[in-house]
Amino acid sequence: MSLSAIFTYLAYNELTTYKEAPITMQDFRFHNTTDIRFGTDVIDAGLHDAVTQFGNNVLLVYGGQSIKKSGLYDRVKALLHDLNITELSGVEPNPKIDSVREGQRLAKENNVDVILAVGGGSVIDASKVIASAYYYDGDPWDLVVKANGADRMKLNQLPVVDILTLAATGTEMNFGSVISNPATHQKLGTQGPNSPAVSFLDPTLTYTVSAWQTAAGSIDIFSHLTEQYFDAQPANDASKGMIEGLMRAVIKWAPIALEHPDSYDARANLMWSATMALNGIVQLGGQDGWTVHPLEHELSAYYDITHGVGLGILTPRWMKFILSDDTEALFARFGRNVWHIDNGSDREIAELAIKKTYEWLNLMQIPMTLPGVDINDDQYFDAMAQSAVKVGHLDTAPYVNLSVEDVKKIYQDSMTPEEF
Amino acid sequence: MSLSAIFTYLAYNELTTYKEAPITMQDFRFHNTTDIRFGTDVIDAGLHDAVTQFGNNVLLVYGGQSIKKSGLYDRVKALLHDLNITELSGVEPNPKIDSVREGQRLAKENNVDVILAVGGGSVIDASKVIASAYYYDGDPWDLVVKANGADRMKLNQLPVVDILTLAATGTEMNFGSVISNPATHQKLGTQGPNSPAVSFLDPTLTYTVSAWQTAAGSIDIFSHLTEQYFDAQPANDASKGMIEGLMRAVIKWAPIALEHPDSYDARANLMWSATMALNGIVQLGGQDGWTVHPLEHELSAYYDITHGVGLGILTPRWMKFILSDDTEALFARFGRNVWHIDNGSDREIAELAIKKTYEWLNLMQIPMTLPGVDINDDQYFDAMAQSAVKVGHLDTAPYVNLSVEDVKKIYQDSMTPEEF
Missing domain, CATH: 1.20.1090.10 (Dehydroquinate synthase-like - alpha domain)
Known part of the structure; x- marks a missing residue:
């Protein structure tokens, strides 16, 4: 039976005849080590160990008041009550390089072992760049703008654990961040060496999303x-x-x-x-x-x-x-x-x-x-x-x-x- | 606009009305660290480093004559000419526990650092159980049969690097193996602690598959x-x-x-x-x-x-x-x-x-x-x-x-x- 006869027979709508394509599937490498914990209340049993596997000095990064209103902030603090937590709040949508600069300073001053990002894509994106900036002595905007983040790839990176509160960007399981610089009207993507170490994905945390x-x-x-x-x-x-x-x-x-x-x-x-x-x-x-x-x-x-x-x-x-x-x-x-x-x-x-x-x-x-x-x-x-x-x-x-x-x-x- | 109106409007064939399902999506954890290298001739640039990151003592596991006929055996030996290679050949389809036993003995006697599996699902499945059996002093059939492999999960495991020659079982990126015991008419699945460390997937190596x-x-x-x-x-x-x-x-x-x-x-x-x-x-x-x-x-x-x-x-x-x-x-x-x-x-x-x-x-x-x-x-x-x-x-x-x-x-x- 010929191939076209097979496909006609299968009533297979797309590409009913075969000819070798001029462009074949591209070569690739895939290596993604993010540990995903998905489900209702997954932070209760898993958050403490996920964080402390890297140490006890934590930089907690979040946005505005929403995680305080929802009670998530209090839950996280209670689950991690025995750890040393430094806080960086106020990370905005379209996260700004100033938040990263502040995070870099706090991470260095407090010798943090791990960053805990609680929020949506903006909070996690900023945290991932802070995690690289911990190992960099210059302005972290360099890590965004220079050769589209090539400098960042060469750096070590603090582990990032995150609790996702918005389904959107996919940052919870990839290497990228997008950071804005209002002074220069720039919004640029950058790739780091690692994806988040552990991501907690609890769909119930998004019930309150507008x-x-x-x-x-x-x-x-x-x-x-x-x-x-x-x-x-x-x-x-x-x-x-x-x-x-x-x-x-x-x-x-x-x-x-x-x-x-x-x-x-x-x-x-x-x-x-x-x-x-x-x-x-x-x-x-x-x-x-x-x-x-x-x-x-x-x-x-x-x-x-x-x-x-x-x-x-x-x-x-x-x-x-x-x-x-x-x-x-x-x-x-x-x-x-x-x-x-x-x-x-x-x-x-x-x-x-x-x-x-x-x-x-x-x-x-x-x-x-x-x-x-x-x-x-x-x-x-x-x-x-x-x-x-x-x-x-x-x-x-x-x-x-x-x-x-x-x-x-x-x-x-x-x-x-x-x-x- | 009501939901049913939306779905009618979208001409969306499946589930045109919404009601909360009696069973919701199950909770899950996903953590898979296998490093995939996909494309033509990916072993040439990558195999040596992928193996030697774990050491120089290698157990090379393969099946019958097909990788010798195809030239793959010679390519691998040339790429790894500077390493200490012990060989286990003759792993059959529906891999037998006797191959695993022999692999366990060879791995222990030669203090191997890493297992290189070259073949299809059977060769890789056997290699993954050998990798656990290296850390076990009893009969490796225990690791298959006892509580469906629960004993194996608790063991350490040698890293497995593989070169896949048959598209079928998916063993190249998962934790499972299926091993047969002809003496007892048993063919059982077992889960190990790790998926392969690095898997080389070169589609051209499957051109000769019958x-x-x-x-x-x-x-x-x-x-x-x-x-x-x-x-x-x-x-x-x-x-x-x-x-x-x-x-x-x-x-x-x-x-x-x-x-x-x-x-x-x-x-x-x-x-x-x-x-x-x-x-x-x-x-x-x-x-x-x-x-x-x-x-x-x-x-x-x-x-x-x-x-x-x-x-x-x-x-x-x-x-x-x-x-x-x-x-x-x-x-x-x-x-x-x-x-x-x-x-x-x-x-x-x-x-x-x-x-x-x-x-x-x-x-x-x-x-x-x-x-x-x-x-x-x-x-x-x-x-x-x-x-x-x-x-x-x-x-x-x-x-x-x-x-x-x-x-x-x-x-x-x-x-x-x-x-x-």
């Missing part, structure tokens, strides 16, 4: 998946298939979490999908050239908007912009396997998939235009586009290369509601 | 996925979605590998799907009660047949046997998301999905009945069923519990070709 942050976090997860899914690697089916499954989980459970904030399964699926979306696994074998994140980082850097909301505004415009004869097959696969669209030509399925993506984002009760987040004119679009192309290598790295003019067009398209 | 072994390995991967997919956990969408994607990758690429043994993408997708299918990730949050493997282990223990072929014979009979009003929704989900079956009632889609699974297995050019593997009478069916239920806890653990009579019925159904 609808706004739940939506933004879910969109962030979805965007991490699209960034890794849409690439020029045609044969990477193991990873693409896993991404499709995670996308369906987020599409299904995010609206449920908005209406039922205390649904365990909604919070659990979002939390684990967030981790899986960016712990390195689903990118393996792929091209990994990101586009929408570099575009959004400029919005956040210039206007300090919520990262996930910016991604939600930009993603469907980027999809529409890059849809072409060259990309329609992959968008059609996205439509079939993620959105269950079964009828039509590749182009028709692709267009409907983008429309459904936009409508799903719109259901998340967040603004879907830049004016909706108080970006009312295009005065910085040129500077932002220049920076996005440069920092994100958008002229060479992504699935579809973008020029400065292309990026400005996507920003411009984001000023008004989309029509389909 | 059609028979390629089919058997692919079916083993598919079976690992079905064992973890079919459970009573209704809300575990992140993991179930990833499993569906991996199933589609195996369904697509296994027939291509049979017709084009040197297709890099076919071999790469099968190899990485094998690892992902059983490195622990896709079971997270699920029930993890296996059925077909315990049934097949009895066939292999009594008749020494190829494991994957036995799984291929049993899987569709098990599916037909457990399809009911209670299970049809999950089988229908399997049909929609894996087999792209879009029309019909849940029961119709479920039945068609099982039929397609059978036909896909049948396309793999392996026998699809027990007489096809020279099991021509039912003389051991009762003893095998008794053992399968006991060892596999089939009366309490699986998705659908099975009695001894149920298991005998599935063996009996496997004597003749299936009709749909």
Whole structure:
């Protein structure tokens, strides 16, 4: 039986004939030692030992008042009552380099053995850079900006234990951080030598997350998946298939979490999908050239908007912009396997998939235009586009290369509601 | 907008209404430190350092003549020419406890620092138990049989580095081994304290794998996925979605590998799907009660047949046997998301999905009945069923519990070709 006959026989919709692809699966290395503890109240039995395996001098890093209001702060302090705890509070969303500088000072002055980060992506991102800065004598901004963090990779790093309170960035199981410098309008990614040592993922800790942050976090997860899914690697089916499954989980459970904030399964699926979306696994074998994140980082850097909301505004415009004869097959696969669209030509399925993506984002009760987040004119679009192309290598790295003019067009398209 | 309106609007086929499930996602811990090196010729740059990080005294474990014929043996010896290498060869498929005993003796006599396993699942499985037996003074069969390996978990373990030559069992990134004892007709699983330290996954090393072994390995991967997919956990969408994607990758690429043994993408997708299918990730949050493997282990223990072929014979009979009003929704989900079956009632889609699974297995050019593997009478069916239920806890653990009579019925159904 010929292969085409086999595939016809299997009624297998995608790629019904086989020819060797011009680009094969990429080589990779995967080594991720983060110890994940997932479930209700996992900190009660596990936190003390997870921290003290590294020592008794702890730098506790957190954000504002939310962990005090929720009682989590008191629980953590009670569980670790016998340890020496130094505190760094006030880490903001889009974490600022000043918090890292303060953490570096506190960590050095108190000879801390381990950093305990309690919060969302911002708190954990800042903690991971502080963990490197402990072993560095200069300004930690060097570790972010120099060769995109290459200096940081060479350093030792304090172990980071974290208690995650927001499903979004995936920082709880990866090597990256994103740090902002308001003085220079920069928001940059940096990679450290290690992922967190132990991450506690308790979905019930996210019951109190607001609808706004739940939506933004879910969109962030979805965007991490699209960034890794849409690439020029045609044969990477193991990873693409896993991404499709995670996308369906987020599409299904995010609206449920908005209406039922205390649904365990909604919070659990979002939390684990967030981790899986960016712990390195689903990118393996792929091209990994990101586009929408570099575009959004400029919005956040210039206007300090919520990262996930910016991604939600930009993603469907980027999809529409890059849809072409060259990309329609992959968008059609996205439509079939993620959105269950079964009828039509590749182009028709692709267009409907983008429309459904936009409508799903719109259901998340967040603004879907830049004016909706108080970006009312295009005065910085040129500077932002220049920076996005440069920092994100958008002229060479992504699935579809973008020029400065292309990026400005996507920003411009984001000023008004989309029509389909 | 109500949730049901949202799901109708999204045309989202599965679970169009939300109600809190009676069983929520299970708590879990995940900690897997295996260092994966994936790609063409990855051993050339990486093998020497990967081994010598643990020392210079190496126990090299392999099977028969195939790595000598392929030249891999000479490559490995050349790359490690400056190390002290002791060899254990002749590890057979369904690896026997005698190989482990011999490995234990050699490892102790030569004070080895690290075990280098070069081969498929059998060679690596045996090496992982030898690595524990190095720290044990009794018969290593104790480490397999006593409390299902509980003794082994408490032992230290030599580091295992492996070079995988067959995509199938997933042993290259997990804690398990399956060891056979012909004297007692037993084939049992055991868990060690560590997964392999470093695993080299080079798809080109599997170009020479025979059609028979390629089919058997692919079916083993598919079976690992079905064992973890079919459970009573209704809300575990992140993991179930990833499993569906991996199933589609195996369904697509296994027939291509049979017709084009040197297709890099076919071999790469099968190899990485094998690892992902059983490195622990896709079971997270699920029930993890296996059925077909315990049934097949009895066939292999009594008749020494190829494991994957036995799984291929049993899987569709098990599916037909457990399809009911209670299970049809999950089988229908399997049909929609894996087999792209879009029309019909849940029961119709479920039945068609099982039929397609059978036909896909049948396309793999392996026998699809027990007489096809020279099991021509039912003389051991009762003893095998008794053992399968006991060892596999089939009366309490699986998705659908099975009695001894149920298991005998599935063996009996496997004597003749299936009709749909």
